[in-house]
Amino acid sequence: MLGLSLVDDFCLLTLDDTTGSFCLHPGQAHDLGLAAAVLLELSWSGRIDVQSDCVSIVDASPLGDSVLDPVLAQIASAKDPEPPECWIGRIGGEAARPTLDRLVKLGIAEQVPDGLYFHAPAVERSRRYPGDTLGVDEVRTRVMRTLLGGETPEARDVALIHLAEVCGVFDCMLEAPQREQARRSIEQLDSPHPLCETVARLLAAGTPAPLQDPGAHEPIPDVPGLPFLGNAIGLSGEIRPYLDKLYREHGPICRVRIPGKSIVVLSGKEGVEFAQRHAQTHMRNDIAFAPMSRAAQSGRLIIAGSGHDHIKLRRMVHDVILGQDMEANLRAMLRIAREEIARWHKMRSVSLYAAMQRLSILQVGHAAFGISVSEHVDSIRHWNDSLIISMRGDRPNFMVERRIRKSRRDVQQLFERMQSERRPLVGTQRTRYLIDAVLEAHRRQPEFITEDELVAAAIYPFFQSSDQIACTLGFALMFVLADDDLLRRCRAEADAAFSSNEIPAGGLSGLELIRAVAAETLRIHAQAPLMQRTARIGFEFKGHLVPAGQPMWVAGAVVHGDTDYYRDPEKFDPDRHLPPRLESQKPGAYVAFGVGAHACLGRRYSEDAMALNLAAMLRFAELDRFPSQDHRIRLTSYPLIRPHRTCRIQVTGHRDANEASGPSGSAS
Structure with a gap:
């Protein structure tokens, strides 16, 4: 037999294959149940003694278990015995990720790229576990045979059933008639372990389990600020240098204040590691993004979601992305890029960010919806900015409501056009575009994505992708044009890749330096330097207590300036992303696309779009900065970090296959 622990069984029993998460909403009930399972397993193994008022060590020798041994070591090192409530709260959901990872290694579970x-x-x-020669059925089958089939369970399964019952697992798994039958079966079982009663008591109290005496924690460092304004001025400009300063002066956790709000900031490699491990169980996204959802009049903005519905929506979009024809997408992207470059040539100079934003919106529109959205570029841009401004909350509602209403009407017209073209095809062909998946989801489950929510659910990629691509392209182009040697190298690579003026047979694999330029641009000008979250449960971080409900920022981009990862981090150096250095490939060193449950689903598309467009601009156009612009890139921080509207580029010539020559790629 595989010898799975009660912790393994609890995770497997609660793992929901429709969402890729636990059937309990990630948070207190699941965390408390999992922590109790750890203590029960240690007790059965003869390592600890669990009484109603204390947990004490019996045998501190390790079990060779990656989940149980760290908890055993904590209990053994405690100065005095503490009650079960303290240990249950302290362990919390810490065991979830390592348990799931172990089950993946055993071939019992699988992990998809989304982190589910x-x-x-x-x-x-088979309803059996691989390598189990004794023929023991998997836990869900065993439990259901007891609850609905009347079979007599083993003692371990009795404890598991009682623990699952107090956590509300069966309320999630069973319909009402089955639930009543299960309740009667549970009443016939032996009495539950006292730890189950402890969990029930903590849940009934409606508050997080006590992590420890609050006096035992160090106070979270407060960042000095001005009266009323707090730290708002420091946070109003280019935010990453300010976050770097906070990390250097206060360490991985501190508290900042802006008018009306106190925010705990988790920074640096420590904050990134914590978010990677615990974002799904310890943090929630929906509260911070609630103003954006209200402005969009939708609960189905993927960037603003949380919990099971968010996971379900992400998986739907993930499946669409996997099913797309990437080669066809790249051809369409190159065609659109060349059309836009020809348009710039007629104007002789263009506003840097406006040109990049129009280009990215047109390309994302084709990839997501299969149509041209050229008539709606301004509406989409206004819609994007309106949603961001509404979330920032630093302007009175009356200043943004009119703009939001108008842009929403315009976007509604775009959606009605898309819907009229695509709805007749839904269910009749392989889903290719995001709009198809949204309409199909509405057709199958109208209660999941309602008619009123269709617009926001379909338009979200414009919000999530076009701004990041446009900003990165703008900054990257200015970096390249400011460095003659880098321009020569990038242009030579672009000329070689697009020598036939088409997407090469190997795709974009030949654009290694240009991809490195985009990656380095995102390292310096991360489009999401921090993630706004709310503490789902109370938790300890580096000796400090973060209470449930606390507004939080995870300042992941601070690692981009960490000298432990990067040599001369303030220098723009694309070669750091190439062999032999590969500085950004160190674990936790590069978080430009986010971490945890809200990591960017469109990362591959965005990286391809940045590389293709930058290469196309260098291949098919002669571009230059205006002489009046120095080597510093002027930017604006409102509503997001972008090239300033005064940044322009000159279009001094057009290049085609007959004009590019030699390894330098200079125009003849």
């Missing part, structure tokens, strides 16, 4: 977990297909088919 599912039962392995072989387990789903």
Whole structure:
């Protein structure tokens, strides 16, 4: 037999294959149940003694278990015995991720690139675990045979059933008639372990389990600020240098204040590691993004979602992205890029950010909806900015409501056009565009994505992708044009890749330096230097207590300036992303696309779009900065970090296959 622990069984019982998460809403109930399972397993193994008023060590020798041994070591090192409530709160959801990772290694579970977990297909088919020669059925089958089939369970399964019952697992898993039958079966079982009663008591109290005496924690460092304004001035400009300063002066956790709000900031490599491990169980996204959802009149903005519905929506979009024809997408992107470059040539000079934004919106529109959105570029831009401004909350509602209403009407017209073209095809062909998946989801589950929510659910990629691509392209182009040697190298690479004026047979694999330029641009000008979250439960971080409900920022981009990862981090140096250095590939060193449950789904598309467009601009146009612009890139921070509207580029010539020559790629 595989010898799975109660912790493994609890995770497998609660793992929901429709969402890739736990059937309990990630948070207190699941965390408390999992922590109790850890203590029960240690007790059964003869390592600890659990009484109603204290947990004490019996045998501190390790079990060779990556989940149980760290907890055992904590209990053994405690100065005095503490009550079970303290240990349950302290352990919390810490065991979830390592347990799931172990189950993946055993072939019992599988992890998809989105960070979600599912039962392995072989387990789903056979209802047995791989390598289990004793023929013991998987936990869900065993439990349901007890609850609905009247079979007598083993003692371990009795404890598991009682623990699942107090956590509300069966309320999530069973319909009402089955639930009543299960309740009667549970009443016939032996009495629950006292730890189950402890969990029930903590849940009934409606507050997080006590992590420890609050006096035992160090106070979170407060960042000095001005009366009323707090730290608002420091946070109003280019935010990453200010976040770097906070990390240097206060360490990985501090508290900043802006008018009306106190925010705990987790920074640097420590904050990134914590978010990677615990974002789904310890943090929530929906509260911070609620103003944006209200402005969009939708609960289905993927960037603003949280919990099971968010996971479900992400998986739907993930499946669409996997099913797309990337080669066809690249051809369409190159065609649109060349059309826009020809348009710039007629104007002789263009506003840097406006040109990049129009280009990215047109390309994302084709990839997501299969149509041209050229008539709606301004509406989409206004819609994007309105949503961002509404979330910032630093302007009175009356100043933005009119703009939001108008842009929403315009976007509604775009959606009605898309819907009229695509709805007749839904269900009749392989889904290719995002709009198809949204309409299909509405057709199958109208209660999940309602008619009123269709617009925001379909338009979200414009918000999530076009701004990042446009900003990065603008900054990257200015960096390249300011460095003659880098311009020569990038242009030579672009000329070689697009020598036939088409997408090469190998795709974009030949654009290694240009991809490095985009990556370095995102390292310096990260479009999401921090992630806004709310503490789902109370938790400890580096000796400090973060209470449930606390507004938080995870300042992940601080690692981009960390000398432990990057040599001369203030210098723009694309070669740091190439062999042999590969500085950004160190674990936790590069978070430009976010971490955790809200990591960017469109990362591959965005990276391809940045590389293709930058290469196309260098291949098909002669571009230059205006002489009046120095080597510093002027930027604006409102509503996001972008090239300033005064930044322009000159279009001094057009290049085609007959004009590019030699390894330098200079125009003849």
